[in-house]
Amino acid sequence: MAAVLDHIHIGCANVYTTAFDLTRTTKIGHYDGGFGGNVTMGHKIMPLGGKGVYIEIESIVDPFATADASKRPWWYKRAVAVGSPIFSGMRLRVNTMEELGEIARRHGGTVNPSAVVRTRPDGPEARFRDAPYSSGAADPWEIGKPTWCCWEDRLYAHPSGQPVINTPGLMQPLGVVWMEMGGNKAGMQAWLGQNPDDLQMRFNGKSPGLYAIGVSTDVGEVVIRRPPAAGA
Amino acid sequence: MPLHIDHISLASPHIFRSADALAKETGLGYWTGEWIRETSVNIVPLGPPGNFIEISGIIDIHSLRKMDERKQWILDITATGDHFNGLCLGVDSIEELEAFAKHWKSDINRADNPDPATHFQRANGYILPMASTPVTKRTVWMKGLPNVYYYPDRTHHSSGQPTHPIPNQVRPTGIKWVEVGGTAQEMADWLGGMHHVDRLPLKFNGKSLGVWAVAVGAEEHDDIVIRRPAASDAVPVSKFSD
Numbered sequence: 277m278a279a280v281l282d283h284i285h286i287g288c289a290n291v292y293t294t295a296f297d298l299t300r301t302t303k304i305g306h307y308d309g310g311f312g313g314n315v316t317m318g319h320k321i322m323p324l325g326g327k328g329v330y331i332e333i334e335s336i337v338d339p340f341a342t343a344d345a346s347k348r349p350w351w352y353k354r355a356v357a358v359g360s361p362i363f364s365g366m367r368l369r370v371n372t373m374e375e376l377g378e379i380a381r382r383h384g385g386t387v388n389p390s391a392v393v394r395t396r397p398d399g400p401e402a403r404f405r406d407a408p409y410s411s412g413a414a415d416p417w418e419i420g421k422p423t424w425c426c427w428e429d430r431l432y433a434h435p436s437g438q439p440v441i442n443t444p445g446l447m448q449p450l451g452v453v454w455m456e457m458g459g460n461k462a463g464m465q466a467w468l469g470q471n472p473d474d475l476q477m478r479f480n481g482k483s484p485g486l487y488a489i490g491v492s493t494d495v496g497e498v499v500i501r502r503p504p505a506a507g508a
Numbered sequence: 509m510p511l512h513i514d515h516i517s518l519a520s521p522h523i524f525r526s527a528d529a530l531a532k533e534t535g536l537g538y539w540t541g542e543w544i545r546e547t548s549v550n551i552v553p554l555g556p557p558g559n560f561i562e563i564s565g566i567i568d569i570h571s572l573r574k575m576d577e578r579k580q581w582i583l584d585i586t587a588t589g590d591h592f593n594g595l596c597l598g599v600d601s602i603e604e605l606e607a608f609a610k611h612w613k614s615d616i617n618r619a620d621n622p623d624p625a626t627h628f629q630r631a632n633g634y635i636l637p638m639a640s641t642p643v644t645k646r647t648v649w650m651k652g653l654p655n656v657y658y659y660p661d662r663t664h665h666s667s668g669q670p671t672h673p674i675p676n677q678v679r680p681t682g683i684k685w686v687e688v689g690g691t692a693q694e695m696a697d698w699l700g701g702m703h704h705v706d707r708l709p710l711k712f713n714g715k716s717l718g719v720w721a722v723a724v725g726a727e728e729h730d731d732i733v734i735r736r737p738a739a740s741d742a743v744p745v746s747k748f749s750d
Contacts, residue, residue, distance in 0.1 A: 290568040292543040296631060306631070308540035308672075311524035318524050318567060337567040338522040339583060356570050395528055397540060397672040441540075443632035 305440030326451020365417025420484025652717025
């Protein structure tokens with residue numbers, strides 16, 4: 277089965293202002309996602325509707341764990357450098373670990389031995405596995421390439437399906453209807469192993485990465501545009 | 509209601525983790541609270557008549573490239589973990605608040621300041637109107653002393669908002685007592701009379717100034733005692749005596 281879009285990551289310096297500003301400008305709601313397994317990250321989540329898609333907004337919220345600047349994630353440094361939240365990357369979703377393993381092998385790596393774990397504000401952990409992983413290799417996101425994930429527990433309490441904070445004037449998101457990518461279709465098809473048209477990708481020929489998304493809503497289309505992971 | 513305890517501030521190096529840990533330790537739920545610039549709070553409602561703990565900390569480390577005395581204090585008191593860093597009293601009229609401002613020969617932080625950057629803000633954009641005194645070059649919390657708040661509209665008070673549901677959640681019934689450093693006389697000197705102190709459920713332990721423990725009642729549950737060191741245990745109040 278072809279992979280589908282699961283989530284888009286926005287890296288930023290202040291997870292509160294970034295989520296608030298995104299809701300204020302798009303009228304799409306968000307909620308508190310809790311904190312990451314490495315305890316330095318705070319999350320906000322913006323469900324986008326459609327077939328289980330969401331934006332994950334993340335930043336460092338622990339001044340001590342990352343006092344050593346070398347421990348700060350590349351996407352955090354990039355967001356600070358460009359003075360804006362960035363589209364760090366995207367993960368596509370497959371339904372089985374077998375599919376994820378197959379994708380990892382095709383890219384000469386493995387499934388990441390460490391699950392991505394987030395502690396939700398109501399206590400339970402949300403976990404998924406991602407690929408491809410290769411010890412010592414750069415994060416594919418850093419060079420503008422999508423990665424893949426497989427959720428445990430059959431998408432139970434998937435982030436895209438949770439209620440948002442009650443906020444005046446919200447619209448109903450109905451799914452991502454296009455994504456503007458750098459690079460070209462042939463290069464992306466070779467990386468994905470599937471037709472980028474399946475994912476409503478458009479290509480602008482610039483340096484690789486995600487540049488913008490179009491979200492269908494009950495009152496029209498919303499465009500979210502942010503600097504990509506890789507420098508233009 | 510005369511002078512009472514409104515809320516208590518718990519400074520944290522990581523407010524997400526501290527709120528999760530406190531919920532697991534006590535069964536008290538919390539909600540994702542408010543933020544102002546680089547600081548945010550998670551709120552732990554403690555029940556009627558309207559008390560809460562705010563777990564506060566720095567959530568934008570990029571802001572630390574420009575340090576000031578307050579940020580440095582927050583870092584210094586959280587470097588070794590959570591510390592209680594503020595006792596926040598409340599009154600129910602602007603006249604009472606003005607009386608405290610007069611006692612301290614100070615002004616009032618106005619609830620209707622039109623600059624949104626001066627207010628804590630919630631994720632849905634709501635700003636809780638809140639006035640306080642005294643107005644000082646540095647918060648009196650740094651000296652281990654309480655300040656006083658007045659809310660012109662309490663309908664959205666932080667103590668009354670729904671929490672994230674957590675396993676084995678308990679229903680709090682309000683603050684039973686708060687253990688603070690110093691003596692009753694020191695507190696009376698600050699507040700302007702022993703009659704104020706007598707109204708507050710305070711226990712004095714004679715240690716350095718500030719909050720050391722909070723006891724909370726709970727339905728069908730033993731009292732919950734939350735004990736953390738006072739900020740003055742990490743940074744002596746004498747540092748701010750000028």
